[in-house]
Amino acid sequence: xxxxxxxxxxxxxxxxxxxxxxxxxxxxxxxxxxxxxxxxxxxxxxxxxxxxxxxxxxxxxxxxxxxxxxxxxxxxxxxxxxxxxxxxxxxxxxxxxxxxxxxxxxxxxxxxxxxxxxxxxxxxxxxxxxxxxxxxxxxxxxxxxxxxxxxxxxxxxxxxxxxxxxxxxxxxxxxxxxxxxxxxxxxxxxxxxxxxxxxxxxxxxxxxxxxxxxxxxxxxxxxxxxxxxxxxxxxxxxxxxxxxxxxxxxxxxxxxxxxxxxxxxxxxxxxxxxxxxxxxxxxxxxxxxxxxxxxxxxxxxxxxxxxxxxxxxxxxxxxxxxxxxxxxxxxxxxxxxxxxxxxxxxxxxxxxxxxxxxxxxxxxxxxxxxxxxxxxxxxxxxxxxxxxxxxxxxxxxxxxxxxxxxxxxxxxxxxxxxxxxxxxxxxxxxxxxxxxxxxxxxxxxxxxxxxxxxxxxxxxxxxxxxxxxxxxxxxxxxxxxxxxxxxxxxxxxxxxxxxxxxxxxxxxxxxxxxxxxxxxxxxxxxxxxxxxxxxxxxxxxxxxxxxxxxxxxxxxxxxxxxxxxxxxxxxxxxxxxxxxxxxxxx
Amino acid sequence: xxxxxxxxxxxxxxxxxxxxxxxxxxxxxxxxxxxxxxxxxxxxxxxxxxxxxxxxxxxxxxxxxxxxxxxxxxxxxxxxxxxxxxxxxxxxx
Numbered sequence: 315x316x317x318x319x320x321x322x323x324x325x326x327x328x329x330x331x332x333x334x335x336x337x338x339x340x341x342x343x344x345x346x347x348x349x350x351x352x353x354x355x356x357x358x359x360x361x362x363x364x365x366x367x368x369x370x371x372x373x374x375x376x377x378x379x380x381x382x383x384x385x386x387x388x389x390x391x392x393x394x395x396x397x398x399x400x401x402x403x404x405x406x407x408x409x410x411x412x413x414x415x416x417x418x419x420x421x422x423x424x425x426x427x428x429x430x431x432x433x434x435x436x437x438x439x440x441x442x443x444x445x446x447x448x449x450x451x452x453x454x455x456x457x458x459x460x461x462x463x464x465x466x467x468x469x470x471x472x473x474x475x476x477x478x479x480x481x482x483x484x485x486x487x488x489x490x491x492x493x494x495x496x497x498x499x500x501x502x503x504x505x506x507x508x509x510x511x512x513x514x515x516x517x518x519x520x521x522x523x524x525x526x527x528x529x530x531x532x533x534x535x536x537x538x539x540x541x542x543x544x545x546x547x548x549x550x551x552x553x554x555x556x557x558x559x560x561x562x563x564x565x566x567x568x569x570x571x572x573x574x575x576x577x578x579x580x581x582x583x584x585x586x587x588x589x590x591x592x593x594x595x596x597x598x599x600x601x602x603x604x605x606x607x608x609x610x611x612x613x614x615x616x617x618x619x620x621x622x623x624x625x626x627x628x629x630x631x632x633x634x635x636x637x638x639x640x641x642x643x644x645x646x647x648x649x650x651x652x653x654x655x656x657x658x659x660x661x662x663x664x665x666x667x668x669x670x671x672x673x674x675x676x677x678x679x680x681x682x683x684x685x686x687x688x689x690x691x692x693x694x695x696x697x698x699x700x701x702x703x704x705x706x707x708x709x710x711x712x713x714x715x716x717x718x719x720x721x722x723x724x725x726x727x728x729x730x731x732x733x734x735x736x737x738x739x740x741x742x743x744x745x746x747x748x749x750x751x752x753x754x755x756x757x758x759x760x761x762x763x764x765x766x767x768x769x770x771x772x773x774x775x776x777x778x779x780x781x782x783x784x785x786x787x788x789x790x791x792x793x794x795x796x797x798x799x800x801x802x803x804x805x806x807x808x809x810x811x812x813x814x815x816x817x818x819x820x821x822x823x824x825x826x827x828x829x830x831x832x833x834x835x836x837x838x839x840x841x842x843x844x845x846x847x848x849x850x851x852x853x854x855x856x857x858x859x860x861x862x863x864x865x866x867x868x869x870x871x872x873x874x875x876x877x878x879x880x881x882x883x884x885x886x887x888x889x890x891x892x893x894x895x896x897x898x899x900x
Numbered sequence: 901x902x903x904x905x906x907x908x909x910x911x912x913x914x915x916x917x918x919x920x921x922x923x924x925x926x927x928x929x930x931x932x933x934x935x936x937x938x939x940x941x942x943x944x945x946x947x948x949x950x951x952x953x954x955x956x957x958x959x960x961x962x963x964x965x966x967x968x969x970x971x972x973x974x975x976x977x978x979x980x981x982x983x984x985x986x987x988x989x990x991x992x993x
């Protein structure tokens with residue numbers, strides 16, 4: 315030990331003792347989970363991908379983490395970009411490459427001048443000898459050959475390329491280092507075309523012990539990054555594509571599924587209730603939402619979903635709980651302004667630092683990426699309550715497939731961390747009162763409140779109903795949600811004739827009900843009589859029609875009988891004719 | 901044209917690899933034919949002097965450096981192709 319004090323004592327305990335003798339952890343969030351521990355130690359791994367797919371960064375981060383977390387010095391051989399540029403590009407991640415470069419990280423500039431003059435055969439033998447000497451000198455445990463395709467292309471001969479790949483692989487094995495080779499996908503040599511003109515994995519993929527494909531594509535205008543472990547000799551791994559993002563600290567790979575959640579973290583009072591921010595709604599729910607629950611509010615545009623979200627956030631902040639509010643629809647300032655109009659004042663809490671309001675653009679990534687960003691933000695802010703308005707934004711832009719599992723994991727995650735999650739979800743304007751959610755999140759939410767518009771007598775009123783609330787005796791009645799400058803409240807719904815009455819209609823009804831009772835009974839009686847008369851008339855019509863139908867059937871039967879007779883007659887006269895002519899029987 | 905330039909070469913080889921051996925003999929033949937009495941050849945084995953190779957940015961082998969006259973020129977390969985070699989060395993056949 316050099317006597318230096320490391321910042322993180324936890325990391326220190328791992329020094330000189332790799333956590334896994336078979337695997338070299340990459341330290342990349344999510345990746346070590348999908349590979350059950352990292353890259354094969356002392357073996358070679360191929361990172362393959364198109365330009366800008368993140369392979370160089372991933373290789374560099376693995377090297378950096380090896381040096382930082384496991385005290386494994388590393389060498390980075392750069393064939394394409396200059397070491398200087400790579401270091402500059404990585405500066406934003408805060409890995410402190412400059413300090414690492416003193417002892418544990420060595421960059422070798424291996425770009426060849428584009429106008430390199432060639433005369434006859436050459437190979438990588440000299441390079442490997444040089445690097446080998448350096449590796450011994452610094453006791454390197456990991457090595458990256460970045461953009462190997464660039465140097466192999468110089469050979470301009472498939473046989474020579476194959477020979478050099480073989481040489482490199484043998485050298486890596488002999489060196490005992492954990493090797494990473496990166497290469498552009500589709501570099502001529504990695505892929506041959508088979509009869510069906512489909513790319514086939516090349517020599518390189520067959521030779522290495524582990525191969526990871528990185529992919530960066532646009533799906534319906536949304537940037538999506540994926541990686542996939544194609545092979546891993548002697549180890550199980552997740553075979554699925556895992557989305558990843560390049561965040562402020564480096565790569566983050568999704569797919570690190572939380573193991574079956576074991577309920578709320580210790581110390582959480584699972585019977586604790588938290589206010590919805592609307593006193594009468596709390597009463598309806600028997601005291602409020604449960605701490606750590608997943609709450610879902612569904613409704614059409616303009617049904618005051620954001621208002622309820624705001625009320626919840628305000629109540630949380632009033633309790634002094636750190637809250638994260640993610641708005642996919644509007645700008646943070648708009649949210650504050652709009653909510654202020656219904657007496658929900660969030661600005662003060664933003665100023666205090668209790669509330670973090672983030673406006674995110676739903677089109678800016680896949681559902682997985684959003685999930686990771688939400689988690690990052692919540693961690694950063696140490697949020698106890700999280701509002702996502704609307705969570706249906708996750709299902710936008712080509713994400714329909716993955717959005718459900720993401721929503722499920724979102725709930726898993728909040729449960730595990732004891733965060734109370736409030737999601738709103740926009741329903742499609744189909745005109746139908748479809749009480750379902752695009753993400754099917756409603757099936758897993760603990761409390762589900764549905765908001766709707768009821769149009770009556772030229773008024774549009776907002777209705778609120780609790781569709782489910784686990785573990786709570788809740789009112790099953792539809793209530794009227796009233797928004798005004800003095801706040802949000804619920805009004806008792808007035809039901810008459812099996813209908814919930816709202817707005818002016820409810821007001822009138824409440825007052826006129828006594829007087830109108832007799833009148834309405836009379837009216838009902840009259841209406842009933844009218845209907846009965848109509849009923850009788852229709853019955854008569856029906857009988858007439860049935861009679862006509864019967865007649866038609868009889869006519870049809872008579873007609874078909876006549877046809878049969880005619881045909882029989884024809885046949886018999888023909889056979890008679892044959893007999894007369896003396897035709898042989900056939 | 902009386903004073904012809906003197907050539908100094910440094911040839912990096914990788915041990916006794918066949919292309920390295922060939923480069924040595926090709927270079928010697930070239931100098932004998934075209935630069936009699938006005939050349940120097942230094943042969944560096946990267947296995948013996950890896951640091952020197954790295955310092956000089958020599959990774960592919962064999963690699964020939966024309967150290968003098970300046971500026972330094974490089975050529976990679978076993979020197980079996982004469983034409984690019986002659987061009988680089990500013991020699992005329």
